[in-house]
Amino acid sequence: MPEANEKKSIAIVGGGVTGLVCSYRLSQLGFDVDLFEAGSRLGGQISSYSTDGFLFEAGPNTVLGSSRHLSDLVTDLGLRSEVIGANLSAKRRYVFNSNGFFEVSPNPLSFLTSSLMSPYGKFRAASSLFRLLPRLQGNESIQELFAKVFGEEFAEKLIHLFTIGVYAGNSKELLAKHAIPNIFSAFDSSNSLMGAIKKIKSQRSHSSRLSGQSLPQIYSFNGGLSQLISTLATKTAHSTYLRTPVKKLIFGSNGVYLNEGKKHYKKVVLALNYSSAITLLKSSDLIAQSLDFDVEAANVVSVGLGLKAKIHLNGFGVLVDPSIGLNTLGVLIPSKIFSKRAPIGCDSLTLIMGGTFHPTFANRTDEEILHTATSDVLRLFGVGASEIVQSHVWRHPQGIIQPTKKTIESIKNLETLLLNYEAVTYANPLAGGVGVPQRVAQAIGIVDSICSTS
Numbered sequence: 001m002p003e004a005n006e007k008k009s010i011a012i013v014g015g016g017v018t019g020l021v022c023s024y025r026l027s028q029l030g031f032d033v034d035l036f037e038a039g040s041r042l043g044g045q046i047s048s049y050s051t052d053g054f055l056f057e058a059g060p061n062t063v064l065g066s067s068r069h070l071s072d073l074v075t076d077l078g079l080r081s082e083v084i085g086a087n088l089s090a091k092r093r094y095v096f097n098s099n100g101f102f103e104v105s106p107n108p109l110s111f112l113t114s115s116l117m118s119p120y121g122k123f124r125a126a127s128s129l130f131r132l133l134p135r136l137q138g139n140e141s142i143q144e145l146f147a148k149v150f151g152e153e154f155a156e157k158l159i160h161l162f163t164i165g166v167y168a169g170n171s172k173e174l175l176a177k178h179a180i181p182n183i184f185s186a187f188d189s190s191n192s193l194m195g196a197i198k199k200i201k202s203q204r205s206h207s208s209r210l211s212g213q214s215l216p217q218i219y220s221f222n223g224g225l226s227q228l229i230s231t232l233a234t235k236t237a238h239s240t241y242l243r244t245p246v247k248k249l250i251f252g253s254n255g256v257y258l259n260e261g262k263k264h265y266k267k268v269v270l271a272l273n274y275s276s277a278i279t280l281l282k283s284s285d286l287i288a289q290s291l292d293f294d295v296e297a298a299n300v301v302s303v304g305l306g307l308k309a310k311i312h313l314n315g316f317g318v319l320v321d322p323s324i325g326l327n328t329l330g331v332l333i334p335s336k337i338f339s340k341r342a343p344i345g346c347d348s349l350t351l352i353m354g355g356t357f358h359p360t361f362a363n364r365t366d367e368e369i370l371h372t373a374t375s376d377v378l379r380l381f382g383v384g385a386s387e388i389v390q391s392h393v394w395r396h397p398q399g400i401i402q403p404t405k406k407t408i409e410s411i412k413n414l415e416t417l418l419l420n421y422e423a424v425t426y427a428n429p430l431a432g433g434v435g436v437p438q439r440v441a442q443a444i445g446i447v448d449s450i451c452s453t454s
């Protein structure tokens with residue numbers, strides 16, 4: 001840790017959760033930190049919105065309690081008393097396909113009692129308990145991995161839809177090793193399915209043991225996930241610059257200057273969405289304009305609807321089979337997941353729309369998007385337009401990076417190139433997975449590596 005009189009100056013570019021956690025921890029450790037955010041608010045994809053008794057999330061709705069780093073952060077910020085766990089009914093999830101609704105639970109074998117799969121498909125999946133796990137090459141897509149272990153039908157009817165639920169992308173194109181690293185490594189290093197399940201469970205309990213008292217498996221905060229952001233923001237406010245996009249990095253003999261600024265920094269952490277990072281590095285001449293560092297990312301639209309009635313399902317949400325032709329990929333039911341997300345007698349829905357299956361959907365106007373959302377909700381839940389009392393559209397252009405072969409290659413090339421620029425650290429948006437807990441773990445990792453070289 002640096003002495004107060006020889007504080008190392010660090011610039012964080014990007015005020016989403018990754019940048020904020022870096023800024024908070026580095027300030028705590030005595031570094032001289034400035035955080036630059038292009039927009040007028042902090043939080044990036046995380047943004048909670050309350051109105052008329054409804055609480056909507058524009059981006060993430062829930063986080064997983066198995067993450068040690070996030071758990072430690074929540075404790076450190078004094079937020080434990082604000083944590084709300086998901087209701088028990090949130091263990092229930094539904095699949096909607098051309099035959100209607102099917103209930104599934106997170107336990108991969110519970111589907112045996114569901115009529116989602118054919119008897120042969122169930123037999124094939126169940127028989128994986130008694131087979132040796134196949135040898136993996138490392139380049140399997142999510143679909144290939146699960147087809148090898150549990151059979152084609154399981155991969156197609158269940159895993160494909162869960163992948164859409166997390167990545168808004170195609171399980172046939174996403175590399176399992178990067179999209180679901182813990183599951184992949186458990187399968188890869190075990191001979192039997194039971195061995196792999198044990199490893200996954202022990203990874204989770206190891207994390208919660210390390211973080212002391214564990215948090216609920218799925219949780220948020222009373223004020224929504226923005227409460228994490230606003231708490232971090234109050235602790236870093238003295239050194240945060242809003243509406244300050246960083247457009248250029250200029251390398252001088254004593255450090256890096258940002259834009260036309262006079263202050264130099266020994267280290268710059270890029271905690272940006274990938275395409276903004278590439279734009280910045282190109283305009284700073286670190287990457288030639290002509291080089292292709294593109295990645296594949298899904299344009300996602302999230303639509304929050306407040307209903308003046310209750311829907312008939314009680315669970316976390318619905319995964320929608322894309323082959324039935326709706327633009328909705330999945331629906332979360334925040335008012336069933338958590339209490340106090342909607343007034344008494346009402347429900348709230350978050351529709352995730354677009355994704356790589358409907359890449360141009362996000363180009364539609366808000367009015368067109370709401371029109372489609374309303375007709376999807378009628379088909380799914382029988383809820384008519386007159387019952388919708390709140391409707392909000394949030395766009396996430398290139399919002400969910402897709403761990404495809406091309407994406408992984410581009411990120412690898414970028415990381416190799418940045419080895420030549422010791423002063424710049426890039427927060428890889430795929431490290432460990434795409435969720436908030438992984439971003440927090442990554443930010444802590446970046447802080448540790450800055451400390452170890454200071």
Ligand SMILES: Cc1cc2nc3c(=O)[nH]c(=O)nc-3n(C[C@H](O)[C@H](O)[C@H](O)COP(=O)(O)OP(=O)(O)OC[C@H]3O[C@@H](n4cnc5c(N)ncnc54)[C@H](O)[C@@H]3O)c2cc1C
Nearest residue numbers: 014016017018038044045060061245246276399434435436
């Ligand atoms: C619809 C949706 C649903 C999701 N659901 C979940 C979920 O349920 N659970 C979960 O764990 N995760 C979920 N995620 C993923 C989660 O939102 C992300 O992992 C996380 O919020 C990313 O944080 P970040 O700080 O890395 O990036 P971002 O939140 O993208 O922040 C980057 C910031 O950088 C700023 N910026 C960009 N360019 C510049 C520049 N040149 N100068 C300065 N600032 C700049 C941007 O304005 C932005 O504020 C979801 C994502 C989406 C899109």
